[in-house]
Amino acid sequence: MSSSSTTQAGAARRRTKRIPLTYVVALVPVAVALNIVGGQINTILHLPTFLDMIGTAVVAIVLGPWWGALVGAMTNLVSSFISGPIGLPFAVVNVAGALVWGYTVRWGWGKKFWSFGLINVGVGIVCSIFAVPIYVFVFGGATGHFSDMMTAAFLAMGQNLIVSVFSSNILVSLADKIISGFVALAIIEALPENLTQGLELPKSEGMGKVVWIAGGVVLGVLIALIVAFLPK
Helix, strand or coil, rough: CHHHHHHHHHHHHHHCCCCCHHHHHHHHHHHCCCCCCCHHHHHHHCCCCCCCCHHHHHHHHHHHHHHHHHHHHHHHHHHHHHCCCCHHHHHHHHHHHHHHHHHCCCCCCCCCCCHHHHHHHHHHHHHHHHHHHHHHHCCCCCCCCCCHHHHHHHHHCCCCCHHHHHHHHHHHHHHHHHHHHHHHHHHHHCHHHHHCCCCCCCCCCCCHHHHHHHHHHHHHHHHHHHHHHHCC
16 A cells, blocks of 8 residues: 555545543643633733734544534633633634634645645634624724733724724734744644544654644744834
8 A cells, every 4th residue: 555545545544433531631731721721921011922822723633523622612712711701702713713623624724834824824813703793793893902002002093993903813813823833734744643643743853843833833933023013
């Protein structure tokens, strides 16, 4: 059997294999905690990111998109008891990101580092599409996040509210999802092999993989820094 046939067979087994309950019980609560801690750190430091979907990405890629969606929904539900209900409507954003990460990897779109990076960009765009109506129609365009200053700047330039919110959110979301996706990839690399067997993720040996993952995170950080220092 050729190597390509072997890879396809492994992917097929991965798609049809029943996920052991012990894996779910182990990963889901940890992923929810990782999301909440990341979000709290982001809020305390007033960073131009969100950092509340790293655990979502890990579970969506490793266990499947709907397990990732569960992590996303639980994250916002639990966070609403910690930081108030403002984050509860955004559960749909976390769920949407999980579905994009989970399905695109299973469709074989994340085999290369560049294509995995594009998946993260796609997650950022999809999350903004779902987030902007919530910002505008539920919260009037502002929630106290760093991006509110950018929204105000776009409004001052004469843009309408929807365009202003989307413009600020998409910049923050792209930076955040690139960072989150590559950090999740690093976490997945550290998981036991039986958890990640059959996943079609970027392959590289030794330091090459470290460089690629670090490069992805640095790219996200650079975008975040650009967002942070844009005129407001």
